[in-house]
Amino acid sequence: MGSxxxxxxxxxxxxxxxxxxxGTLLLKIQGK
Structure with missing residues (x-):
């Protein structure tokens, strides 16, 4: 059970x- x-x-x-x-990649792309 533990596994x-x-x-x-x-x-x-x-x-x-x-x-x-x-999410971070999308924010970086939108930032550019």
Whole structure:
């Protein structure tokens, strides 16, 4: 059970990190 929660945490963190990187890239492109 612990491993399942750990995997879900990594998945959520990766999704948040991916969204943050895409958001910053879009802001940089719009800034130019």
């Amino acid at each position: 399942e929660i750990f995997n879900v945490g990594i998945l959520a963190f990766s999704l948040i990190f991916a969204g943050w990187t895409v």
